[in-house]
Amino acid sequence: MRATQRIAIVGGGLGGAAAAASLQQAGFEVNIYEQAAQFTRQGAGIHMGPNVLKIFRRQGIEKQLEAMGSHPDFWFSRDADGEYLSRIPLGEFARKEYGAAYLTVHRGDLHALQMTAIAPNSVHMGKHLLSLDESGDDVLLTFADGSTARADIVIGADGINSRVREHLLGAEAPTYSGWVGHRALIPAEKLAQYDFNFEDCVKWWSSDRHLMVYYTTGKRDEYYFVSGVPQAQWEGGDASFVDCSREAMYEAFTGYHPTVQALIANADSITKWPLLNRQPLPVWSRGRMVLLGDACHPMKPHMAQGAAMAIEDGAMLARCLQETGLSDYSTAFRLYEANRKDRASRVQAVSNANTWLRTQEDPAWVYGYELFDHPLKTEVPA
Known part of the structure; x- marks a missing residue:
């Protein structure tokens, strides 16, 4: 041996x-x-729950991740009109009940931190x-x-x-699931013009689609959305993603609350990618x-x-x-x-x-x- x-x-x-x-x-x-x-x-956010933070604790990067991420007190779910469907407590509740923090962060920032371990x-x-x-x-x-x-x-x-x-x-x-996702990062300063409550972590729902929105930094200077939308065919061939126009995004979320419309209006670049299954x-x-x-x-x-x-x-x-x-x-x-x-x-x-x-x-x-x-x-x- x-x-x-x-x-x-x-x-x-x-x-x-x-x-x-x-x-x-x-x-x-x-x-x-x-x-x-x-x-x-890469322009994507990610959630990291207590189940993962406890692994990062052993790897010695938990505190650094906590310092860079956003810490929502709740996961809110709302319908397209803005009515609340659920309020799932996170924040200090998560620390006490689950043994570690719940946070949202930019995927690239998390990955760079992992490389240090x-x-x-x-x-x-x-x-x-x-x-x-x-x-x-x-x-x-x-x-x-x-x-x-x-x-x-x-x-x-x-x-x-x-x-x-x-x-x-x-x-x-892999097989195409019949769903696509849209992604965009929005500088939070662009949203200051609105008298809306841009919550730390909220998922907007209707019967057949959703939009998940959250901050990706502890400074709350970057707001991110990611969707799930049914689409019969994927038009991008073998491409992992394609650009999406603001007009197409408006069409996908017609009738949603003005807060959602404001997010779309301030997204400089929107991408769309196919959700695949095995x-x-x-x-x-x-x-x-x-x-x-x-x-x-x-x-x-x-x-x-x-x-x-x-x-x-x-x-x-x-x-x-x-x-x-x-x-x-x-x-x-x-x-x-x-x-x-x-x-x-x-x-x-x-x-x-x-x-x-x-x-x-x-x-x-x-x-x-x-x-x-x-x-x-x-x-x-x-």
């Missing part, structure tokens, strides 16, 4: 970064291979994976730039179009390869828990590998799936149904989850 055992993570997004930090903290040698040439501050020189950019060859005692990774790497196990954290998933289960394109996978791992996050259980973003599930996956996988040791990776992979599948599948189903917090409900099963205190299920099929 080699003195050093190596883990390769394909994909350096939020899930891959979280997995690397947890695994390195557990003492494993980890390298991330990311196909992008560089990371950028990873060992220097362990992230390799511009590595587009071409092939995987499991030769018995390790895996050979070959990249488009001609370089190669070897690892004892490979973790596929490379999203809904995962090459690792493709290697395990064959090529199969059927539940028959396996999460095979041989020396294992999947996490959107590579494993993609979901619509309607519950604001997709990235959280990927981060939880990474932490649980690290916990299971620490339990068994890397030499018994097959048992670790079975433990991981046994301890993640029910929760991830439940979140996936609720998220895809788009019912989360529309009415007054108790979110404790999501936000109060204690990944490291949760006893491991040990009865796993061989």
